[in-house]
Amino acid sequence: MIKAMRYILALAVALSCGALPAGAETANYEDTAVYADGFSNPENLNDGSRTTVAHSGAGNRVTLSREDGIAAVYIEFDRVPEPWSVTASVWDEALKCGENGFLHEYVDLSGLSNELPRETVLTFKEGTAVGEIYAFSEGELPDWVQIWQPPCKEADLLLISSHSDDEQLFFAGVLPYYAVERKLNVQVAYVVQHFEANGVLDHRRPHEQLDGLWTVGVRNYPVMSVFPDLYSESSDRDKALKQALSVYEAQGYTYQDFVDYISRCIRRFKPLVVVSHDLDGEYGHGTHVLCAEALGDALAKAADPSWNSGTGDNSEAWQVEKTYLHLYPENRIVMDWDTPLESLGGKTPFQVTQEGFGCHKSQHWTWFYRWIYGTEANPVVKASDIKTYSPCLYGLYDTKVGQDSAGGDFFENVRTYAQRAQDEAERLAAEKAEQERKERLALEKAELEAKRLENEKEKRVRYALIGIAAAAALLCGIIVCRHIRQRHGKREKVGRR
Numbered sequence: 001m002i003k004a005m006r007y008i009l010a011l012a013v014a015l016s017c018g019a020l021p022a023g024a025e026t027a028n029y030e031d032t033a034v035y036a037d038g039f040s041n042p043e044n045l046n047d048g049s050r051t052t053v054a055h056s057g058a059g060n061r062v063t064l065s066r067e068d069g070i071a072a073v074y075i076e077f078d079r080v081p082e083p084w085s086v087t088a089s090v091w092d093e094a095l096k097c098g099e100n101g102f103l104h105e106y107v108d109l110s111g112l113s114n115e116l117p118r119e120t121v122l123t124f125k126e127g128t129a130v131g132e133i134y135a136f137s138e139g140e141l142p143d144w145v146q147i148w149q150p151p152c153k154e155a156d157l158l159l160i161s162s163h164s165d166d167e168q169l170f171f172a173g174v175l176p177y178y179a180v181e182r183k184l185n186v187q188v189a190y191v192v193q194h195f196e197a198n199g200v201l202d203h204r205r206p207h208e209q210l211d212g213l214w215t216v217g218v219r220n221y222p223v224m225s226v227f228p229d230l231y232s233e234s235s236d237r238d239k240a241l242k243q244a245l246s247v248y249e250a251q252g253y254t255y256q257d258f259v260d261y262i263s264r265c266i267r268r269f270k271p272l273v274v275v276s277h278d279l280d281g282e283y284g285h286g287t288h289v290l291c292a293e294a295l296g297d298a299l300a301k302a303a304d305p306s307w308n309s310g311t312g313d314n315s316e317a318w319q320v321e322k323t324y325l326h327l328y329p330e331n332r333i334v335m336d337w338d339t340p341l342e343s344l345g346g347k348t349p350f351q352v353t354q355e356g357f358g359c360h361k362s363q364h365w366t367w368f369y370r371w372i373y374g375t376e377a378n379p380v381v382k383a384s385d386i387k388t389y390s391p392c393l394y395g396l397y398d399t400k401v402g403q404d405s406a407g408g409d410f411f412e413n414v415r416t417y418a419q420r421a422q423d424e425a426e427r428l429a430a431e432k433a434e435q436e437r438k439e440r441l442a443l444e445k446a447e448l449e450a451k452r453l454e455n456e457k458e459k460r461v462r463y464a465l466i467g468i469a470a471a472a473a474l475l476c477g478i479i480v481c482r483h484i485r486q487r488h489g490k491r492e493k494v495g496r497r
Contacts, residue, residue, distance in 0.1 A: 032135045033065040039130075050076040050131035051203040062122040064135040069116025071138040073107045074145050078129035078203060079195060081105075088117035102221055104210050106147045110138060131203075146214045148221045151269070155187035155220075156416045158271035160262060160295060162191045162287045163229060164209035168216070168357040169368055170282050170326050172391035173337025173349035173383055174275060175356070180217035181343045184416055188213060189265045190224035191258065191291045197229060204362045211359035216352050217344075225261045227253055232286030237279065241293060244286025258290055262298035264309050267318050272417070273410045274299075274320050275394070278327040282389045292325060299323060299398060321400050321414050328395025333407040335392045337383040350383035350391070 036042035038060030044052040045062065064070060073086060083098040090113045097107050110116065116138060124130070136145075157178050161167040167175060167188055179186040194205035213222060228251060232243035245255055266274070276295050281288030301307050302318050309315040324333075337350040344352050357363075357372055371388075374380035383391050396404055401413040415423065 031066055031068070031137070033063075034133065035063040035065075037061050045130060045133050048132070050078070050207060053078040053129050053131055053203065056124040056126055056128040056130065058126050060124055060126070060128075062124075062133060063119060064122065064133070065119045066135055066137060067118060068137040069118055070120050070135045071108070071110040071116055071140070072136040073109065073120065073122070074134040074136065075105050075107075075122075076131045076207065077103050077105070078131045079103075081128050081130075082125040084122065084124045084128065086120050086122055088113075088120045090115055090117045100148075100150050100221065102148050103206055104146045104148065106145055131207075146210060147219075148210075149219050150221060151223055152185045152187040152220045153270075154185060154417050155269040155271040156184035156418075157186050157273045157275065157410065158265065158269050159186065159188045160191065160265070160274065160276040160291060161188060162277060162285070162291045164190060164194050164205050165212070165357065165360045165363050165368070166277070166288070168212050168353050168360065169372060170277070170389060170391055171275065172353040172357075172372065173335060175213070175216040175218055176344055176352040177337065177341075177349040178410070179219070180352075181341050181349070182411075184411075184418075185220065186218055187220055187269045187271070188218060188222040189262075189269075190222060191261070191287060192227045192229040193224045194229055205360075208360045208362060212356040215359055216356040223265065227258070227261075230287070233281075233284050234286065235284045237281065237284075237289055240281055240284050240286045240289045244290040247286070248290075255290070255294065258294040259297045259301060260309070262291075262294050263301040263307070264315075266298060266302035266320060267309055267315050270318050272321050272414050274323045275410065276323075276325055278325060278389070280327070282326065295323070295325075296397075319400060320398070322396065322410065323398040324394045324410055325397045326391075327389065327393050328397050331396035331399075331403060333394055333396065333404055333409075335383075335394060336408060337392060348382070353391075 032046070034046045036045055036054070038057040039045065039054045039062070040057065041052070041054045044054040064073065070088075075081075080101045080103060081098050082101075083096060085094040085096050086107065086109070087094040088109075095107070095109070095112065098105065109120070120135070122133070134145075136142075157174075159167060159171060159174060161171065175186060175188070178184045190209075194202055194209060196202055197205075209222070227248065230244075230247040230251065232240065232247050234240040234243060248254075248258075274295070277288040277292045279289070279292045281292070299320055302320070305317040307317070337353075338348050340346050340348050354372060357368070363369070371386065372380060374385070380386060386392075394410075399413075404412045406412055
């Protein structure tokens with residue numbers, strides 16, 4: 001009975017993440033009037049389903065009206081958008097949006113004027129694919145709304161995941177532990193994109209990708225390559241790699257393209273620690289093998305000052321301090337993803353990741369579902385329950401800061417960016433204190449020297465006055481003596497007479 005209940009709970013976890021986008025389906029559209037011009041299927045813009053799409057044409061505009069005012073706009077695009085804009089009569093100029101190319105974008109309008117606009121007009125570049133548009137009043141913010149931060153400028157940890165959902169499966173526990181519990185700068189980079197599958201547009205997986213990341217606590221927007229998701233698999237690593245290269249080369253991509261992409265990610269995000277796939281591709285997926293193989297070459301390439309990434313900014317050479325690969329047999333460490341944490345609401349990092357994979361409904365038909373949730377007879381409730389491709393096992397593939405001794409932490413012997421900032425602040429404070437001490441000592445020395453000179457001056461004046469007084473006394477004595485002699489001489493003359 002207990003096992004059955006655990007399985008039901010696991011199943012509930014798997015299905016619960018649908019409440020993020022599904023929660024939008026229960027939103028009250030009656031509060032917002034939506035008028036769209038220049039769109040194909042304009043009814044799709046607010047039908048409660050982000051997988052039904054409207055495409056913008058020339059001269060398009062979407063007018064949103066709410067009697068209680070519009071404090072924020074939230075859009076779920078179907079494809080990465082070009083910049084777009086919002087205008088309102090209470091503003092002096094249009095608000096430019098979409099600069100970051102977020103698929104799910106939240107725009108706060110509350111601080112742009114003294115009053116909230118009751119009507120806003122949204123305009124998009126021709127061809128923009130929009131899934132759903134929402135307008136929220138002041139104080140209204142559903143928990144399924146995602147407010148993304150731009151990708152990291154300095155990532156403590158860079159997780160390189162081949163596909164959308166690998167980050168929730170084979171790297172289970174990593175993201176909630178380091179992003180939420182440790183509060184580190186965590187960046188996820190995907191080796192492939194999921195906007196199409198086998199030449200057919202995919203309207204689900206890109207949304208599931210963001211929903212899953214948001215669920216496990218990642219707040220910096222992920223990045224992905226232009227490489228399509230192509231399948232190949234073999235239990236023989238060399239064969240898996242060869243098959244993967246074959247299918248990608250048929251699409252015009254070379255091995256070096258993958259190396260360059262990962263190298264650019266390393267230079268862009270300047271990670272202290274990188275985590276990625278098993279060299280054997282976990283279950284032998286060719287793209288996983290290709291990812292791990294390319295990463296090995298990318299570490300050296302990113303650190304080579306002579307390599308020109310072609311990206312301009314943020315292309316300085318970067319040396320990663322530690323790199324861990326899943327299941328790597330050397331310098332093995334075992335991660336604990338099964339300890340409940342207050343920061344996670346009493347859940348374990350693994351349980352939170354189970355919720356994250358729950359968002360990937362399009363993949364629930366695969367064997368991964370049983371791998372992470374188990375079955376009714378044998379439910380998976382701990383990461384340590386998983387013995388095949390265990391998400392707890394990693395190996396230190398490369399290090400510039402020495403070997404691990406304690407284990408169980410990717411950041412052993414590594415100072416995070418926050419710690420380095422604190423170190424720098426303390427160093428600057430110490431330098432300032434030392435400078436102030438030197439200045440204080442110099443001032444005290446100068447004051448003592450001035451006092452000494454003043455004393456010497458007073459001494460010289462005193463001695464001079466004494467000398468003058470003595471000279472005056474001597475002069476007086478001489479004058480008195482002379483005066484006495486003169487008087488005495490006069491007496492003698494009078495006496496002789």
